[in-house]
Amino acid sequence: MLATVALTAALLMPFAAAQEAPARIRGTIERVDGGAYHVTSREGTRLVLRLAPGASVTAIKPAGRADIKAGSYIGVTGMPMANGNQRAVEIHVFPESMRGAGEGFRAWDLQPESTMTNASVEATVASTDGQVLTLKYKGGEKLILVPDGIPIVTFAPASTSDLKPGAQIFVAGAHKLPDGMLEAARISVGIGVAPPM
Numbered sequence: 001m002l003a004t005v006a007l008t009a010a011l012l013m014p015f016a017a018a019q020e021a022p023a024r025i026r027g028t029i030e031r032v033d034g035g036a037y038h039v040t041s042r043e044g045t046r047l048v049l050r051l052a053p054g055a056s057v058t059a060i061k062p063a064g065r066a067d068i069k070a071g072s073y074i075g076v077t078g079m080p081m082a083n084g085n086q087r088a089v090e091i092h093v094f095p096e097s098m099r100g101a102g103e104g105f106r107a108w109d110l111q112p113e114s115t116m117t118n119a120s121v122e123a124t125v126a127s128t129d130g131q132v133l134t135l136k137y138k139g140g141e142k143l144i145l146v147p148d149g150i151p152i153v154t155f156a157p158a159s160t161s162d163l164k165p166g167a168q169i170f171v172a173g174a175h176k177l178p179d180g181m182l183e184a185a186r187i188s189v190g191i192g193v194a195p196p197m
Helices: 002-019
Strands: 023-033 036-041 046-062 073-080 086-093 104-107 115-127 130-137 140-146 152-157 168-176 182-190
Touching (some): 023 046, 046 168
Antiparallel strands (some): 023 168, 046 152, 104 115, 130 140
């Protein structure tokens, strides 16, 4: 019987871990009630979010191609191309204080098959289809085609006063609390632009 209990617990552990995995939130604040932020996600789900003690609030602001140069540390949401390279969907330019954040290449959930590459710009070259970036990270390198007109943003300090009805937000990892509310240690809010991540 003990063996059966142990096996059942072992089988349920991945299920429990999946339920408790941090959730990404992309949405709009509908109202603020004390310390609770009522949010409608991009999927139309209504959520209640609160900030963890000491949580950081970051502004997402417009940037441009001139902010992407050799040595910059950036994040690129991309889509795979037939030649094995990536086509950028959006780019965020990290301030120097965030160099190394999330470094690497991985799957991303902005849209089906999208990826995220956080890396340093090794080189930038103009092409007939747009700018081509060579990005280098620990253990790898990616060539990224940057077409004209994609969102390019950067980060700046913000405060809870920026978290007001109508504000569009992005949370990389929110944890579900026993009462069903979500809690975030970091939240980004669009200032002059919707967070494109």
